[in-house]
Amino acid sequence: MYHVFDHMGIAVRSIDEALPFYINVLNGVLEDRYTSEAPGVEVHVAVVRTADNLIELLEPTNKNSPIARFIKQKGKGVHHIAYRVDDLDKAIEDAKEKGVRFLEDTLRTNARGRKLIYMNPASTEGTLVELCSYPEN
Template identity: 30%
Template sequence: MQKTIDSKLGVGATSDDIRTTASPVSQFRGIDHIAIAVLDLEASIQFFRDVLGFELKRRFHIKGRATGMLSAEFESRGIRFVLCQGTEPASQVSELVRRHGVGVAHIALEVDDVDAAVETLKSRGLGFDTNVIRGPGLTQAFSSRSIETGLSFEIIHRDGESGFLESNVQQLFDQLEQSGKY
């Protein structure tokens, strides 16, 4: 059973004020990756590779109708980071950095069923900036940024794909560009 603190209780709530919810959110299995919005992808690559010791797995250059994004995927012992840099001032990533600063763009939570998790989270009030994006071996959806925490979440399920598919990243970029979401 999952325990949560009722947001109506506010500051000063004690463990006696904890309520139990009947159903956990779609059984999160773990953190798949953390996406980081950066100003300088090359400097960030050097930091992750040369200082932290992560292996650079692949790079993408995604182009939308009006803007673009550069990204680099890193991994070490099952820990995965994706670094993202906008290519123009109007790019989603550039806007994200302008509005929220460099740092966490989203946290990807692994689930068994993306559709079910999205429906559960929507029923609990979480908005989504994308539809469910499907690719061979990879299904994803991206939440709206929470005004309470500043975080956005990716809900992800992998079925054979260990990295990221350029087609999925392109669909994500196209949907965010079309909706104007960051």
């Protein structure tokens, strides 16, 4: 099974303040912007494509959202990296067989149809890693 780099999630206090850097300096293009108020998510998202990467800017919608807690604990910056797989259920099963633990409550389909789950950072040497698949997969 392949694991292809899909995107990087970056926690920001304000998407409006962060966007100029990604658009004007990195020559990115704003591809999408949406809000997810799902419990345990609660985030504004701006999707920016640079020449060869996809970046999700993540702004908390309230002080109790996971992104707000992340910023409070670690500050702004890289929140997670995501890898696209062809079959998310199989990828989870394969990883579990290798001893990887998951944050089971993060398994969901986002507002744009991407199915995803986060690995427990204890299994990834401290990095929050998302596995995801898309409806066309």
